[in-house]
Amino acid sequence: MENGLISVDRWTAGSQVYFLTHLHSDHTQGLTSGWARGPLFCSRLTAKLFPTRFPDFDLTLLRVLDIGVWNSVPLVSPSSGSRTVARVMAIDAHHCPGAVMFLFRGDFGCLLYTGDFRWETTGERAKMARAMLVNALNGRTVDNLHLDNTYCNPSYDFPPREVAAQEIVNLIASHPKHDVVIGIDSLGKEDLLLHIALSLGIKIWVWPERLQTMHILGFHDTFTTKTSLTRVRAVPRYSFSIETLEALNATRPTIGIMPSGLPWVVRPVKGDANLSGSHLTARYKKRQLSGSSTGVEKLHQYMYSVLYSDHSCFSEIQEFMELVQPTIVKGIVCSSACYVEPLYFFGRLCGVFSVDSHVQTKRRSERAADVEINKSAAESGVEAVRKKMRSRAYYAAGGVKVSRTSVLRRLSRGAKIMDNDSAD
DNA sequence: GCGATCAGCT
């Protein structure tokens, strides 16, 4: 199969143009400061943040795409030499600063690559992104969808980030004498920290590199690297464990907060005979939907987990699927905890079932794609899917290639298996 | 010695 002319979040040779959805490292694997394979399209904010990740990168290779505007990308077919033009629009993915999805139109039809995204139904930004996508689609549907399927399972249900953020504010306010540490990554969760700072009228400590990032993002007063100025500190998540929290409590009363779409549990450290040590492990746990239930869970004497996610929950993915009505869909996350081929749940919304995927066989580094824009290849891809769809075994499996054990595992976790499992 | 890749861990 001919290499795609366009790569999204993929940095191997063979494409004429490259697109980056956002700067999280699992989307930049293979991208280095010395990279020079061709023009790299990204959002304005991602371009601004670029030097923080790739200090010596040749910035003249960057092509900024403004949000919500169609751009033309001229391409030359490597086989025939004929010229063609693809059009592309960047749309706010509401995932982390600079994150966008890319909507492509061309000979190959209409292709949407979501990157990582959060499709909330409330809030101004979410409504704007929705309106922008609806406007760009202009009544048409998406032929080919590459979907952030991180939480593509009905088991995953969490509130909008505004709600989760307020719960975190309440939690901090109910511990007025405590220091607070919050685990974050190198990009993302800024809105949460701003909400905390604004609501409580305080500054928030961050580590020096993170302060630089905050300044690039335009937050000049809220964050500080002076510990004496605040009791709330945002720390790198990897440096943050029950043990560090216990050590901190030897000096000052301190609580820890883990914002995440995955609930956490506390586990003893392997090989620790004394069982004194412990660490955090993400694990799916069925939550009670009682009225008193919130996204806040006390994991430990000092540690709280809060369901705050920069990825869409299941119902949001469902909303999104109903809007774009893709003909073909492929998950970009191939090894999440509960990987399910997206059409396992959404098959009835789509014209064709999913192209074959690598269920639970690929690592997360595979979250990227050559976008196949060769027309005949795209058509033969559709034909291949249709052919596969005609096979009895495929229908019998409900359109999903998963092992029996994996189905049982999902059942044992309480996931709802929809009743079109064997029918239709 | 340096970058790329991977194992291991959180």
Place this chain on the structure above:
DNA sequence: CACAGCTGATCGC
């Protein structure tokens, strides 16, 4: 089992 990301070992240059 891990949202995303760190550290350290190893390998080829």
